Amino acid sequence: MRLAVVGGGIAGLAAAWEGLRQGADVVLLEASDRLGGKILTERAGGRIVEHGPDSFVAYRPAGLELIRELGLEDQIIATHGTRKVQLRSRGRMHPLPDGMGMVLPTKMWPFIRTGILSPWDKVRAGLDLVLPRLLGSEDVAIGDFLGRRLGKGIVRKFADPMIGGIYGATVEELSLDAVLPSLRVSERDHRSLMLASFAQGRSARATPGAGSPFRTLSEGLGSLVERLSEALVAQGAELRTGADVQRLELVAAGTRLVLADDELEADAVVLATGPARAARLLAEAEPEAAAALAAIPVASTAVVTLAYPREAFPGPVTSHGWLEAGAAPVSGITISSAKWAGRAPEGEVLIRAFVPDRVGAMSTASDEELLVAVQGHIAAVLGAAGAPTATWVRRWRHVMPKYTVGHLARVATVDRALEPSGWRVAGSALHGVGVPDCIADGRAQAKAALAAITSEPRIRS
Ligand SMILES: Cc1cc2nc3c(=O)[nH]c(=O)nc-3n(C[C@H](O)[C@H](O)[C@H](O)COP(=O)(O)OP(=O)(O)OC[C@H]3O[C@@H](n4cnc5c(N)ncnc54)[C@H](O)[C@@H]3O)c2cc1C
Numbered sequence: 496m497r498l499a500v501v502g503g504g505i506a507g508l509a510a511a512w513e514g515l516r517q518g519a520d521v522v523l524l525e526a527s528d529r530l531g532g533k534i535l536t537e538r539a540g541g542r543i544v545e546h547g548p549d550s551f552v553a554y555r556p557a558g559l560e561l562i563r564e565l566g567l568e569d570q571i572i573a574t575h576g577t578r579k580v581q582l583r584s585r586g587r588m589h590p591l592p593d594g595m596g597m598v599l600p601t602k603m604w605p606f607i608r609t610g611i612l613s614p615w616d617k618v619r620a621g622l623d624l625v626l627p628r629l630l631g632s633e634d635v636a637i638g639d640f641l642g643r644r645l646g647k648g649i650v651r652k653f654a655d656p657m658i659g660g661i662y663g664a665t666v667e668e669l670s671l672d673a674v675l676p677s678l679r680v681s682e683r684d685h686r687s688l689m690l691a692s693f694a695q696g697r698s699a700r701a702t703p704g705a706g707s708p709f710r711t712l713s714e715g716l717g718s719l720v721e722r723l724s725e726a727l728v729a730q731g732a733e734l735r736t737g738a739d740v741q742r743l744e745l746v747a748a749g750t751r752l753v754l755a756d757d758e759l760e761a762d763a764v765v766l767a768t769g770p771a772r773a774a775r776l777l778a779e780a781e782p783e784a785a786a787a788l789a790a791i792p793v794a795s796t797a798v799v800t801l802a803y804p805r806e807a808f809p810g811p812v813t814s815h816g817w818l819e820a821g822a823a824p825v826s827g828i829t830i831s832s833a834k835w836a837g838r839a840p841e842g843e844v845l846i847r848a849f850v851p852d853r854v855g856a857m858s859t860a861s862d863e864e865l866l867v868a869v870q871g872h873i874a875a876v877l878g879a880a881g882a883p884t885a886t887w888v889r890r891w892r893h894v895m896p897k898y899t900v901g902h903l904a905r906v907a908t909v910d911r912a913l914e915p916s917g918w919r920v921a922g923s924a925l926h927g928v929g930v931p932d933c934i935a936d937g938r939a940q941a942k943a944a945l946a947a948i949t950s951e952p953r954i955r956s
Contacts, residue, residue: 506530601696
């Protein structure tokens, strides 16, 4: 059996890894000249610069499992000290209230005392305690649901900065059922989201050793891609870069994958390319799945990294970073050198800023303009004097899938249409955008594609 994996991001690499475990011959085809997709680690001058993800959550086990299978567990590191994320709102920096989850407080008093919300915001949020259940069976936008239960203050000042940045979208467009299904369960079981969150907080505090859930690797997430690629090759997989798959054709023996200057055949295929490319590849043979994939919108973002000498700041920079609520040129800042060990040489502060495409400014601004805007922001907020000693701008154009209202219906359409075939779609397009989600999905889809062709070959006309 031959499995072809299209796309060499972490989902495609994980699919190839699982293909080998299932006993298949594996070929992976990556259009660009490098593997890893959005995982892109640059190491130079004693710095580790992450242009894409810088960490993953430990509570989704697929990431840690793969790292262990590859023998990389001694490289796992957690964030420095305790988590010190802050939220900047209306020009003022606030600590996140103790016990604050993604959008809801798990402790009453820190929430009542926080300066992020106005007294009216807090009174309005309290209405949630007495409101009846509001959800019907249909999917709704997170912003709409939270707005009705807790008021617009919570939506603008917590939910949007905390969740929106992950998808490069506003909570007014993101799907409750795809992104925060636990809120539906909370309302169903407890009626009030606040009461549900306080109860969850109590039981979490009764379980010792929670700590920060974020992990990374001591030499950056690129180590995962490097070790995985080496292990794949060592175990007989063929990894081809510069291999842009342009068409899929159904043939008697299975699938023909057509590249610009070559073609090859496979029994099963995993498409780990992102939704737009997968839609194009499936358009002819699987139009229903293709239409559902094409309907998944994608966002753009830019990551700007700056290295400053420590003396550029009026005092020690110990914050791990902050999220921005409201109008700012950036949606969030990570102080990589404070958050993780070994990201920058002694005496240097390494900062990365996320510039979303919220108002279209990112796509039309030049790299130079982005740098000026971010530098100005860091000077204003952290008091940085002078120019940084090194800078990087990395743009991610139209590649961040947004799980908007109705996303789960689109996922079901794709899954149902492809189910009888040996073709599967994997990665951030459908079942989760986090690195562990993409690993889990890559593996699951490779397994499913191979199982589908071994159980009952599809009759192709
Ligand atoms: C700036 C940024 C920060 C992030 N931070 C985090 C984080 O801290 N933690 C976290 O868990 N997640 C984070 N994410 C999300 C996470 O990085 C991605 O969702 C995940 O890496 C996507 O992996 P993937 O394999 O699905 O897709 P990708 O990495 O996008 O890989 C798809 C690959 O397919 C290739 N391809 C496309 N079309 C073809 C074709 N026709 N033929 C051959 N190859 C093709 C592309 O070249 C690409 O290499 C972040 C994302 C971004 C952009």
